[in-house]
Amino acid sequence: MRALTIARRELYAYLRSPLGAGIIAGALLLDGVLFYQHFSVDQKLLSAQLLTQFFYDSSAATMIAGLLLSMRLLAEERQTGTITLLNTAPIKDRDIVVGKFLSAFGMLTLMNVLTIYMPIMIYLRGKVSVGHVAVGYLGMILLGAAVVSIGLFASSLVRSQVIAAIVGAVILASLVLLWAVARAVDPPFNTFLSGLAIHHENYRPFMNGTLQFDRVAYYLMFTYFFLLSATKVLEARRWR
Amino acid sequence: MVTPESVFPALPGSLIFGKPVIEIQELYKYYGDRRAIGPLSTRIEQGEVVGLLGLNGAGKTTTLRVLACDLLPTSGTVRVAGFDVVERPDEVRAKVGYLPDRPPLYDDMTVREYLGYAAKLRNVSKADLSRRVSDVEELTELGEVRNQLIGSLSHGYRQRVGIAQSIVHRPELVVLDEPISGLDPVQIMEMRELVRGLRGTHTVVVSSHILTEISETCDRILVIDEGKIAWSGTEAELSSNLKQEGMRVGLTLRQAGATSAAAAEAARAVLSPLDGVRDVEILEPAEPGEGIATLRIAISTDVRDLVCQTLVGAGLGVLQLGRERELESMFLELLGEGTDQPRRQRRKKKSAEITAAADEKGAS
Numbered sequence: 251m252r253a254l255t256i257a258r259r260e261l262y263a264y265l266r267s268p269l270g271a272g273i274i275a276g277a278l279l280l281d282g283v284l285f286y287q288h289f290s291v292d293q294k295l296l297s298a299q300l301l302t303q304f305f306y307d308s309s310a311a312t313m314i315a316g317l318l319l320s321m322r323l324l325a326e327e328r329q330t331g332t333i334t335l336l337n338t339a340p341i342k343d344r345d346i347v348v349g350k351f352l353s354a355f356g357m358l359t360l361m362n363v364l365t366i367y368m369p370i371m372i373y374l375r376g377k378v379s380v381g382h383v384a385v386g387y388l389g390m391i392l393l394g395a396a397v398v399s400i401g402l403f404a405s406s407l408v409r410s411q412v413i414a415a416i417v418g419a420v421i422l423a424s425l426v427l428l429w430a431v432a433r434a435v436d437p438p439f440n441t442f443l444s445g446l447a448i449h450h451e452n453y454r455p456f457m458n459g460t461l462q463f464d465r466v467a468y469y470l471m472f473t474y475f476f477l478l479s480a481t482k483v484l485e486a487r488r489w490r
Numbered sequence: 491m492v493t494p495e496s497v498f499p500a501l502p503g504s505l506i507f508g509k510p511v512i513e514i515q516e517l518y519k520y521y522g523d524r525r526a527i528g529p530l531s532t533r534i535e536q537g538e539v540v541g542l543l544g545l546n547g548a549g550k551t552t553t554l555r556v557l558a559c560d561l562l563p564t565s566g567t568v569r570v571a572g573f574d575v576v577e578r579p580d581e582v583r584a585k586v587g588y589l590p591d592r593p594p595l596y597d598d599m600t601v602r603e604y605l606g607y608a609a610k611l612r613n614v615s616k617a618d619l620s621r622r623v624s625d626v627e628e629l630t631e632l633g634e635v636r637n638q639l640i641g642s643l644s645h646g647y648r649q650r651v652g653i654a655q656s657i658v659h660r661p662e663l664v665v666l667d668e669p670i671s672g673l674d675p676v677q678i679m680e681m682r683e684l685v686r687g688l689r690g691t692h693t694v695v696v697s698s699h700i701l702t703e704i705s706e707t708c709d710r711i712l713v714i715d716e717g718k719i720a721w722s723g724t725e726a727e728l729s730s731n732l733k734q735e736g737m738r739v740g741l742t743l744r745q746a747g748a749t750s751a752a753a754a755e756a757a758r759a760v761l762s763p764l765d766g767v768r769d770v771e772i773l774e775p776a777e778p779g780e781g782i783a784t785l786r787i788a789i790s791t792d793v794r795d796l797v798c799q800t801l802v803g804a805g806l807g808v809l810q811l812g813r814e815r816e817l818e819s820m821f822l823e824l825l826g827e828g829t830d831q832p833r834r835q836r837r838k839k840k841s842a843e844i845t846a847a848a849d850e851k852g853a854s
Contacts, residue, residue: 331594341580
């Protein structure tokens, strides 16, 4: 319950400041430009391929926006000293983390929802299934949750938002590039590393409209791991 | 009309003086390998207004943060309202209202929104929320700015909002860290009224390095020095205790045709042998001018007239002679700051180290 109170306050902060709107507008612009490139210029693609390409492009915008939205969550509270209000209130550290996560995740999901006009255009002019669209969006939302959890974890480590964004970007880039590392190593490590990569092997089925529950479980566990890590960082700070 | 008593009615079961609200035993807190506090043991009873007095870096803020469960102790036992801060932190937090030295305010919220948010975080029910916020706004005289963004408020109002958030949930213990910091004289008077208004109905711990502030608002003083309780008692007890050991006298004099240093040394040479003079300390000259020197004299009996006569007899003109402010003098006496130069330097070094260590921890 306290987590929802915190989430409401954070959503309110996003909506009142130009930061939230700016990040969403920038990500939507990126999405729109990439979509235009494929939709209008590169007309050789089939509609299903175009939809797959849309989900691929949107994943980049989602990852960038997710990091930027989450960089302030805890770092700003520490920088301004408002973390004391949360630390001295009768709430668990996990509620603080969940509340913060929900707010950034909510904003990111809002951004994802605002891209729906692009799949609708493909749907109206081509031949794609609603299931493909739905699974693609599920993948994007799960990827967004994972990225926000990384950003939140990075934000728990430092008090500068910029450094939090850099730390988050380094973690995210490492996890994205694991698939490339996997190509360079021998079995069975290649399978293990490509299974860990946040984007390539795990996101591709969603792009293609295939719902695989092990991939869903991967993103959920991934998000849980980083939220738990952020909670432990908060708990540890009280002892320092 | 809203009064502290109406906003903070007596606790259920009525107030029981003598019942401890805070019990601290052998508390230690380290930042890395630097000891910030410890060993620290004390108890504070229900309804008391207690002042935590100490120099910067003495351990006041760390102690208060432990009481508010913002920090956990390295070792020792701290119980607030019967609950251990390590084992039952949520119960403790529900019973404590805390104003840190830097009020935790969101600039993008209005005063009313912020107080509502703080109340919700502290488990105030929806039914009570609006009334509690209105009451506390009126008590802290925030009514006229209730719909303004906190970012647009003056320092005084921001401090009041900080106080308001710490009491909006009617806590059993109110912990205020330097509450008058940066306030103007009128606001200081109002803040004192507010703190005094909590006396008897709630337990209050106020920290300050401003001596008059503590003596104006508190029933009891805890002097904290290098992380330990150096002394505990009322101002009157402290005064009578130290008066037995004499008093301190501030002295400004002038010797025509001499340098300040020479004038000071000349004064020390004639004063030190006097009966009743325990110590003569040379300070920075209190005012500019050739041959002007300032000294502080510790005397065991009241020999001020003799001091004056001796100086004049030695060709030293007395510009000013008077007892130092009572409480200030007592404070310095307690902390051994008056004459112990190496100790003062050690303290400055330690204070800087602790501050740097705390900053480093905070920045990482």
